Amino acid sequence: MFAHIPPYAGDPILSLNEAFQKDPREGKVNLSIGIYFDEDGKIPALASVRAAEKLVVEKAAARPYLPMEGAANFRSAVQNLLFGADHPAVRAGRIATIQGVGSSGGLKVAADFLHAHFPTSKVFLSNPTWDNHRAVFEGSGIETTTYPYYKDGALDFDGMLEVLDKAPARSVVLLHACCHNPTGVDLNRGQWQRLAQLLNERELLPFLDLAYQGYGDGLDEDLFAVKTLLDAGGPFLLANSFSKNMSLYGERGGALSVVCPDAAQADKVLGQLKFMIRRNYSNPPTHGGQVVATVLNTPELYAQWKDEVAAMRTRILAMRSALHEVLSTKVPGRNFDYFLSQRGMFSYTGLSPEQVDALKNEHAVYLVRSGRMCVAGLNRRNVEVVAGAMAAVLR
Numbered sequence: 001m002f003a004h005i006p007p008y009a010g011d012p013i014l015s016l017n018e019a020f021q022k023d024p025r026e027g028k029v030n031l032s033i034g035i036y037f038d039e040d041g042k043i044p045a046l047a048s049v050r051a052a053e054k055l056v057v058e059k060a061a062a063r064p065y066l067p068m069e070g071a072a073n074f075r076s077a078v079q080n081l082l083f084g085a086d087h088p089a090v091r092a093g094r095i096a097t098i099q100g101v102g103s104s105g106g107l108k109v110a111a112d113f114l115h116a117h118f119p120t121s122k123v124f125l126s127n128p129t130w131d132n133h134r135a136v137f138e139g140s141g142i143e144t145t146t147y148p149y150y151k152d153g154a155l156d157f158d159g160m161l162e163v164l165d166k167a168p169a170r171s172v173v174l175l176h177a178c179c180h181n182p183t184g185v186d187l188n189r190g191q192w193q194r195l196a197q198l199l200n201e202r203e204l205l206p207f208l209d210l211a212y213q214g215y216g217d218g219l220d221e222d223l224f225a226v227k228t229l230l231d232a233g234g235p236f237l238l239a240n241s242f243s244k245n246m247s248l249y250g251e252r253g254g255a256l257s258v259v260c261p262d263a264a265q266a267d268k269v270l271g272q273l274k275f276m277i278r279r280n281y282s283n284p285p286t287h288g289g290q291v292v293a294t295v296l297n298t299p300e301l302y303a304q305w306k307d308e309v310a311a312m313r314t315r316i317l318a319m320r321s322a323l324h325e326v327l328s329t330k331v332p333g334r335n336f337d338y339f340l341s342q343r344g345m346f347s348y349t350g351l352s353p354e355q356v357d358a359l360k361n362e363h364a365v366y367l368v369r370s371g372r373m374c375v376a377g378l379n380r381r382n383v384e385v386v387a388g389a390m391a392a393v394l395r
């Protein structure tokens with residue numbers, strides 16, 4: 001009956017992470033998957049999140065099905081975090097927000113929604129982008145294409161605008177709100193403002209993916225793209241994740257918001273999102289969402305969380321500097337400044353797939369084959385090893 005089913009080639013990121021877990025070699029280093037590891041190489045349980053979880057468990061609330069759109073306290077907390085409780089768009093009910101299953105779930109629900117209601121629209125993805133973006137949209141039957149994003153180690157902003165300026169009206173433009181995956185290269189504030197103007201002029205539909213809020217310049221600072229689009233007044237979609245900034249990967253905390261021209265349209269959009277959810281997974285899980293909502297809705301826990309995110313961000317910056325320093329010594333004459341200029345969890349090393357293979361096979365250092373390095377996997381104990389391995393494959 002299933003003889004015709006082809007084998008799954010595996011996901012370039014998740015399969016690599018699985019291979020790392022099975023690798024028996026001592027001293028192996030995981031710089032592949034976008035996960036924050038602490039100085040001991042462990043995935044931290046944040047104190048603010050642990051405290052929130054204790055409060056959730058102590059409530060011992062019943063666990064009925066959540067509404068299709070998720071828990072009300074989660075949805076309002078997300079709107080307060082991303083848009084501000086006092087923003088006129090929030091007060092006017094112009095934003096439809098659903099609790100998803102990670103931001104991946106939000107992306108999938110949005111993809112089904114766009115396929116149903118924007119049937120002729122293509123989705124423009126940055127080149128390069130997160131490996132799973134194309135699969136999510138094409139899995140919903142949407143044709144994808146790309147806009148230039150990265151050239152010679154920097155943002156190709158002119159190339160990006162040139163392509164988007166010719167995109168048909170109502171095309172969807174997927175943008176990384178901060179900490180671009182895989183390049184670590186972001187638009188500056190002036191470029192976001194210029195882009196927002198073009199998107200509105202060309203009647204394009206922006207779709208922000210905010211997976212690393214807090215890892216760029218800060219939880220509030222990393223909302224600049226969101227605020228810019230909000231101030232520009234046009235519609236846009238926004239998928240956000242609590243996997244990385246709450247270190248809650250497996251709890252699948254995430255949301256999808258759609259900013260609409262008025263409350264009546266927001267209500268209709270919310271209804272169609274609920275329909276897409278019902279026919280995908282029916283409703284989201286309770287526990288992780290309530291932990292997230294408790295952190296966001298409890299002022300002292302929110303303040304503690306903000307400090308913990310700052311500490312994770314600061315440690316990554318320290319690792320960027322440490323690797324830059326050691327590599328510059330080991331490989332004089334080669335420019336590694338990209339480790340200092342790129343932001344968030346990732347750096348785009350420019351290593352070839354063959355060099356990445358050599359890092360893994362000969363040195364047990366795992367990067368994604370695109371040359372992407374998750375800098376959050378570095379620590380004081382392994383930074384020399386990684387630099388030595390990179391120097392070896394660069395010779």
Ligand SMILES: Cc1[nH+]cc(COP(=O)(O)O)c(/C=N/[C@@H](CC(=O)O)C(=O)O)c1O
Pocket residue numbers: 013014032033034035101102103104105130132176181209211240241242243249253254
């Ligand atoms: C840009 C982006 N968007 C969404 C996600 C999914 O997040 P979540 O909320 O957990 O569903 C990830 C995960 N990226 C890392 C892990 C993965 O590939 O799934 C990564 O790039 O390594 C992203 O990098």
